[in-house]
Amino acid sequence: MDDALRAELLRRVATDQAARKALDIDGMRQADGENLPWLKAVIAEHGWPGTSLVGTDGAQAAWLLAQHADADPAFQRQCLDLLTAAVAAGEAAERDLAYLTDRVLLAEGQPQVYGTQLTDEGGHYVPRNLRDPDGVDERRAAVGLGPIAEHLRRHDSDPRPRVFIPCPECKAWVGVNPPAGGEPFTMTCAGCGAQTTVRIPVHQGRGRPPGETRPRSG
Numbered sequence: 341m342d343d344a345l346r347a348e349l350l351r352r353v354a355t356d357q358a359a360r361k362a363l364d365i366d367g368m369r370q371a372d373g374e375n376l377p378w379l380k381a382v383i384a385e386h387g388w389p390g391t392s393l394v395g396t397d398g399a400q401a402a403w404l405l406a407q408h409a410d411a412d413p414a415f416q417r418q419c420l421d422l423l424t425a426a427v428a429a430g431e432a433a434e435r436d437l438a439y440l441t442d443r444v445l446l447a448e449g450q451p452q453v454y455g456t457q458l459t460d461e462g463g464h465y466v467p468r469n470l471r472d473p474d475g476v477d478e479r480r481a482a483v484g485l486g487p488i489a490e491h492l493r494r495h496d497s498d499p500r501p502r503v504f505i506p507c508p509e510c511k512a513w514v515g516v517n518p519p520a521g522g523e524p525f526t527m528t529c530a531g532c533g534a535q536t537t538v539r540i541p542v543h544q545g546r547g548r549p550p551g552e553t554r555p556r557s558g
Contacts (some may be wrong), residue, residue, distance in 0.1 A: 345382065346390065346398035350379070353401040356408060365504060365513045368408075375405045376412060379419075388422035390431025399426075403436040413447045420444045433485040454480050456497055457487045460503070463519070465495045509534035 359367030379402070382389060389402045395409050420440050426432035442452035451471035458465040467488065470476060477487045485491070501515025507529040512530050516538070520547035524539040 341395060342386075342389075342393055344395040345386070346401075349389065349398045349401035349405070350460065356395065357403065363501065363504075363515055366482075372408050375421050376409050376415070379405045379409065380415060381539055383419070384421065388426045388431070390426045390429070392431060396433075399432050400436060403440060407440055407443055410443075410447065413444070416440075416447065417444050435485060438480070438483040438485060453484060454483065455491065456485075458492070466494050469491075480541055484535060504538060507532060507534055 341451075343458050346429060352371070356368075356371045357373065367555060382402075391399045394402065402404060403423060406416060406423070409416045409419065410474045416526050420437075423432055423437050424439055427434055427437045434541050438454040439456045442454050443450050444456055445496055446468055451469045452467065453476075455467035455470050455476050457468050459468045460466075467473075467476075473488075480486065480491075501517055503518055504513045504515050505527060506512070507527075509531060510532040512529060512531040514527055514531075516525070516527050518540045519525055520540070522528075527536045527538045528534070529536075
C-alpha cells in the first residue's frame with residue numbers, strides 16, 4: 341500500500357468536504373480546481389488508485405475527487421471507465437460507480453441510471469432525467485442502494501439551502517429555500533444585510549451548489 345498517497349487523498353477529501361458542509365462555494369471551487377490536476381497526475385502515474393494501493397477509504401476518496409471533476413467532462417468519463425474496471429477487479433465499490441455513472445451520463449446529455457443526482461421541483465427533490473423510472477429500484481438494489489423513495493425523502497428533509505443566489509450588492513452567494521410554488525420572496529444577505537425580492541420559476545429546476553455531492557447513504 342502507498343501510505344503517502346492514501347494520506348494525501350484523505351487530506352484532499354477532508355478539505356473538499358469541509359467546504360461543502362460549510363456551503364462555501366468559493367472554497368468548493370478552489371478545492372475542485374486544485375484536486376483536478378492533482379488527480380490527473382496520480383492516474384497518469386498509478387492508474388486508478390484502488391483498494392490494494394490506497395485502502396478502502398483511499399479508493400473512496402479517489403472516487404469523490406472524480407465525482408467533483410465536473411470542470412473536465414472528458415477526464416471524468418476516463419475516470420468512469422477506470423472505475424468500472426476497478427470494480428470488476430474488486431478494487432472499488434459498486435455504490436461509488438453508480439454515483440459516478442449517473443454524474444457522467446447527465447453531463448453527456450444522457451439519462452441517468454440509478455437516480456443518484458437530484459434537482460428541486462416545486463419544493464421537492466426529484467431525479468434528473470431518469471431512465472426507466474419503473475425499474476430504478478431494481479437497478480439500485482443491484483449496487484447496494486436503497487429504494488429511490490427513501491433517497492428522495494432523505495433529501496427533502498435536509499434543512500440546508502436548496503438554491504444559491506449571488507447578492508446584488510456584495511456578490512456573496514446566499515443560500516435560500518424558495519417557496520414551493522415559485523412565488524416571490526425576500527432574500528437577506530448574511531454578509532452585507534441587503535434585502536432583495538427574488539422569484540425562481542418552478543420549471544427551472546433547482547439543485548445544490550456547483551459540485552456538491554449529496555449524502556451517500558442512498
